[in-house]
Amino acid sequence: MDIRQLEYFLAIFDHGGFNRAATALYVSQPALSQTVRSLERDLGTALFHRIGKRAVLTEAGSALIEPARAAVRSMQTARASVDAVQELRTGRIDIAAMPSPAVEPLTSMIRDFGGCHPGVRVCVRAAFTPRDVIDMVRTGAAELGLLTIPGPLPEKEVVAHPVGVQGLVLLAPPDGPFRAGRTVAGEELAGQRLIIVQRGTAGRAYVDELRERGVEFTVAAETEHRASVLPMVLAGVGLAVMTDSWRRMAERAGALVLDLEPNPVLRIGLISRKAPLSPAARAFLDCALRREDAAT
Known part of the structure; x- marks a missing residue:
């Protein structure tokens, strides 16, 4: 049984006969009759009594009317939903993003995309390291991914598109230990209390490299929740090395944001699977690249 058979069956009932139904459906009467006979064979029973040019429902045919209408309506709804997604009137995109690029540039990307396609929902999935993002995109857990990485963007497992660069900054409380506007050398963090994030991130790599160079500091706190870093800095727990994407938010909150020296360049990449993208994901990627x- 398929939906076309049910549509033809309902047309015969609604129009009172095979000839009228064939005219309404723009098909030949023999083709219509053949389709209905095929439906009857599938069901193992006759659906109509053929009385001259009239078609009268059998008991089985009467029982089929309601479920047939429900099935046709469901299919029409499904087709309309697919059309809406294809035309980007509705839909959903899953994006795996590391916390820092999720602050910026992802916020601006979502704003720009939403202005063009307000009916498409963007769902941001948490990923803490570049490897996490790559794995989520590669396995299909997310269709797109956003990451920052100190080296070249990944090319082997996914398709990567450069969407900017970022540096690192030092977040400090307004009452010290460094004055506003100055650049802080890595060696000056000796003796300081630092808030560090998990391994695999650029901020963690920076402080780990300092320690390897003999710069001694105290780890005041270690957190996987990057959203907790700024509140801890403002509370005086310690200093934190974070990506530049946090600058505007930190300054608005009252923290000092100081440039670091030396300062690695972090590449920001928007990545996708090598398989074809959905219309919504393709539109998001195109919008981000235009930006x-x-x-x-």
Whole structure:
């Protein structure tokens, strides 16, 4: 049984006969009759009594009317939903993003995309390291991913699109130990209390490298929740090395944001699977790349 058979069956009932139904459906009467006979064979019973040019429902045919209408309506709804997704009137995109690029540039990307396609929902999935993002995109847990990485963007397992660069900054409380506006050398963090994040991130790699160079500091706190770093800095727990994406939020909250020296360049990449993208994901990617082209 398929939906076309049910549509033909309902048309015969609604129009009172095979000829009228064939005319309404723009098909030949023999083709219509053949389709209905096929449906009857599938069900193992006759659906109509053929009385001259009239078609009268059998008991089985009467029992089929309601479920047939429900099935056809469901299919029509499904087709409308697919059309809406194809035309980007509705839909959903899953994006795996590391915490820092999720602050920026992802916020601006979602804002720009939403302005063009307000009916498409963007769902941001948490990923803590570049490897997490790559794995989520590669396995299909997310269709797109956003990461920052100190080296070249990944190319082997996914398709990567550069969408900017970021540096690292030092977040400090307003009452010290460094004055506003100055650049802090890595060696000056000796003796300081630092808030560090998990391994695999650029901020963690920076402080680990300092320690390898002999710069001694105290780890005041270690957190996987990057959203907790700024409140801890403001509370005086310690200093934190974070990506530049946190600058605006930290300054608005009252923290000092100081440039670091030396300062590695972090590449920001928007990645996708090598398989074809959904219309919504393709539109999001195109919008993000246009935004990057305009910025450069």
